[in-house]
Amino acid sequence: xxxxxxxxxxxxxxxxxxxxxxxxxxxxxxxxxxxxxxxxxxxxxxxxxxxxxxxxxxxxxxxxxxxxxxxxxxxxxxxxxxxxxxxxxxxxxxxxxxxxxxxxxxxxxxxxxxxxxxxxxxxxxxxxxxxxxxxxxxxxxxxxxxxxxxxxxxxxxxxxxxxxxxxxxxxxxxxxxxxxxxxxxxxxxxxxxxxxxxxxxxxxxxxxxxxxxxxxxxxxxxxxxxxxxxxxxxxxxxxxxxxxxxxxxxxxxxxxxxxxxxxxxxxxxxxxxxxx
Numbered sequence: 001x002x003x004x005x006x007x008x009x010x011x012x013x014x015x016x017x018x019x020x021x022x023x024x025x026x027x028x029x030x031x032x033x034x035x036x037x038x039x040x041x042x043x044x045x046x047x048x049x050x051x052x053x054x055x056x057x058x059x060x061x062x063x064x065x066x067x068x069x070x071x072x073x074x075x076x077x078x079x080x081x082x083x084x085x086x087x088x089x090x091x092x093x094x095x096x097x098x099x100x101x102x103x104x105x106x107x108x109x110x111x112x113x114x115x116x117x118x119x120x121x122x123x124x125x126x127x128x129x130x131x132x133x134x135x136x137x138x139x140x141x142x143x144x145x146x147x148x149x150x151x152x153x154x155x156x157x158x159x160x161x162x163x164x165x166x167x168x169x170x171x172x173x174x175x176x177x178x179x180x181x182x183x184x185x186x187x188x189x190x191x192x193x194x195x196x197x198x199x200x201x202x203x204x205x206x207x208x209x210x211x212x213x214x215x216x217x218x219x220x221x222x223x224x225x226x227x228x229x230x231x232x233x234x235x236x237x238x239x240x241x242x243x244x245x246x247x248x249x250x251x252x253x254x255x256x257x258x259x260x261x262x263x264x265x266x267x268x269x270x271x272x273x274x275x276x
Contacts, residue, residue: 001043002103003058008140008247009099012051015042022049022100029095030062046114046254047121050208052246054141057122057253061114082107111263112256116270120184120255123200125214125248129222130194142195143248147222149196151188154221158186158198160231161213168237170213171206179206186213188221199252204269210249215242 003026011019015027027043046059066081075083075091085105092102111117126142128134133144161183168179185201198217200210216233219225219242233240257265 001060001062001105003060004056004101004103005054005058006099006140007049007052007054010051012053013045013048025097025100026060026102029092032095044114046118047205047251049249049251050211050246053249053251054247055251058251059114059118059254061108061112080107109259109262111259111266113262113266114254116266117256117262118204118254118269119257119265120201120203121205122185122252122254123205123210124250124252125198125200125210125244126250127196127198127214127218127248128194129196140247141250143245145218145222149218149221150223151190151196151221153223153227154188154198154217157217157220157227157230158188158213160228161186161234165234166237167206167209167234169233169235169239170209170216171239172208172212173239174207177206181206181209186217188217208243211244211246212239212242214244214248216240218242218244 003022005022007022009020010022013022015021015023023043023045030043043060043062047055049055049058067077067083069077069079069081071077071083073083075087077083085107089102089105092105096102126138127145127149128138128142129145129147129149131146133146134142162185164180164182166180167183171179173179182203183200184203185199188196188198190196198214200213202209213230216225216230220227220229256262
């Protein structure tokens with residue numbers, strides 16, 4: 001399933017007791033299936049976004065119990081027990097709140113895993129350095145920065161962070177998992193007089209990694225830090241407090257390998273990596 005959402009009013013992706021989450025509302029819609037269908041497990045997501053983070057290209061998979069080919073209901077069912085997914089998408093969107101949309105759904109190929117089969121995730125972060133702040137229509141997905149920013153300075157600093165590194169200094173620490181990631185793109189562009197975007201791509205991201213990278217680079221962009229400082233933070237392994245707010249961040253898309261490589265990629269990703 002391809003999913004889009006406005007993260008403003010969500011406490012992040014992951015289901016949490018007593019909180020409104022994207023996973024929670026999506027699973028509630030999925031559970032209201034035609035007679036005889038079931039969702040036996042939680043959905044699996046390509047990237048677990050934090051509270052306030054948006055997505056236009058999130059990817060989700062879910063294991064389902066096939067329907068009988070002659071199942072009752074107004075939506076046709078294939079010989080494999082899969083209902084017409086175009087019509088099911090319309091049904092889900094009628095059940096979902098307006099800040100979540102299912103853009104499309106299809107039967108996954110053998111070996112597919114939304115999280116572990118992914119080879120790359122793409123994010124965008126938007127910043128306004130206008131002296132008056134942010135356009136009111138963009139206030140939920142753009143950060144207001146009250147100092148002029150230099151894309152040249154930020155790109156010079158960003159270039160030193162590309163490649164396979166231990167990004168512990170740019171990640172919120174957790175007891176499990178690795179902070180070794182391959183950062184493949186980190187590029188700033190001024191797209192309007194006062195509007196900047198940074199595109200960030202990596203094989204995977206650890207918790208708060210993109211926001212930490214953006215927060216550090218903004219201090220370079222406004223001249224408070226030198227362009228050598230972000231790489232020194234990386235080498236230190238000590239997390240800096242410069243973390244950009246969540247609302248400027250959007251997950252744009254997820255890349256997957258060819259069908260015949262899906263299972264192997266999932267197995268590779270599950271293995272803990274070490275830095276070169």
